[in-house]
Amino acid sequence: MTGWFQGIRAKFYGIFAGSIAGAVLTIVIVQSLLGRFAGWDAEQAEERYSFLYAAFFLLLTVIYFYLLSRRMLARIGEIRRTLAVIQAGNLDVHMTDAASDEIGELARSVNAMSASLRHSIERELRSERMRSEMVAGISHDLRTPLTSLSGYLGLLRGSLRHDLDASEEYAGICERKSRELTERIEELLAYSLRQYAAMPLRRELISARALAEQVMIDFIPRTEEEGVEWVIEGDGRVLVSADPKLLARVLHNLIDNGLTYGKEGGLLRITIRHADRKRQVELAIINYGPPIDVRDLPHIFDWNYRGRGASVPHADGNGIGLASARQIAELHDGRLEVASDSRETVFRLILPVPERAID
Structure with missing residues (x-):
């Protein structure tokens, strides 16, 4: 009840009633003064000049209403001017209206807004500055190994014919610089993926097997060099609705991880099948190398997680590849799972079957 009496509605009613009471009181006082000093007959005058009395009463009511509501109107005007200042882009404004009515609450809401x-x-400015600094830093980090790589490739070319020991040393350095360059590119891709989450996917209806074969082609020189056999099992008619570039990135990361840490097993298998009564598509990348430590399994897809030691299987060098793969899967309303034991390590990419691909 107290809040009602403090509200703007009660104040408005009070001002209106006060205006009427003020107008009546003024007329009574004027009549009394005229009757005392000028012999004014109030009753006769009211009958003869009733219209003038009514007009005078309305005029006084309006005047009193304006005088009594002037402060309230000034408060509303201040809010209007403050909003105009905010609209112009100046947010360093603060209203000092501390009243407990609706206008005071509106002023506080404007301050909060x-x-x-x-x-x-x-x-946003800090975020933008951090993004700019990050891109600048990654660009610098990309330029450094590129410059070194270019220089050592020149040395390698000059030493191939007459100094095999130096050539081997330079080749090792070039290989290390290439890995550094790959890590920096992964960081840039991961950053791009975090920005990509707010953008719509460019989905296409594609064959999961055809995409896996296309990605695997890039690894053929590596599998031949490392003596790893590979096989893709699955029907080419299994379709997924996905952004081809992003989904290819997932497969690339998973295959690269499998070859890096599972080459001791000598075989990489990729299986493609329907699951959950054909409501899902499962792409599994299987290697037969050392298992993942059970303590690392819950964190294997975490950003920047590097596992327990530099030689931990399946903990990629900078903790970005598998994390970005999981994020891409989630962007496609899917998920990425891992299971590992002494026999095999399986990464499963599970995606929903597109409606028009369901039999």
Whole structure:
């Protein structure tokens, strides 16, 4: 009840009643003064000049209403001017209206809105600055191994014919610089993926097997060099609705991980099949190398997780490849799972079957 009396509605009613009471009281006082000093007959005058009395009463009511509501109107005007200032882009404004009525609450809401907008803009500016610094840093990190790689390739070319020991040393350095370059590119791709999450996917209806074969072609020189056999099992008619470039990135990361840490097993298998009564498509990348430590399994897809030691199987060098693969899977309303034991390690990419591909 107390809040009602403090509200703007009660104040408005009070101003209106006060205006009427003020107008009546003024007329009574004027009549009394005229009757005392000028012999004014109030009753006779009211009958003869009733219209003028009514007009005078309305005029006084309006005047009193304006005088009594002037402060309230000024408060509303201040809110209007403050909103105009905010609209112009100046968020460093603060209203001092501390009243407990609706206008005071509106003023406090305007203050809160201004502060929230200011903090949001500051946060966005900081984020933008961090993004710029990150891109600049990654660009610098890309340029450094590229410069070294170019220089050592030149040395390697000059030493191939007459200094085999130096050539072997330079080739090792080039290989190390290439890995550094790959890691920096992975970081840039991971950053791009985090920005990509807010963008719509460019989905296409594609054959899961055809995409796996296309990605695997890039690894053929590596499998031949490392003596790893590979096989793709599955029907080419199994379709998925996905962004081909992003899904290829997932398969690339998983195959690269399998070859890196499972080459001791000598075989990499990729299986493609329907699951969950044909409501899902499962792409499994299987290697037969050392198992993943059970302590690492819950964190294998975490950003920047590197496992327990530099030689931990399936913990990629910078903790980005598998994390970005999981994020891409989630962007496609799917998921990425892993299982590992002494016999095999299986990464399963599970995606929903597109409606028009369901029999």
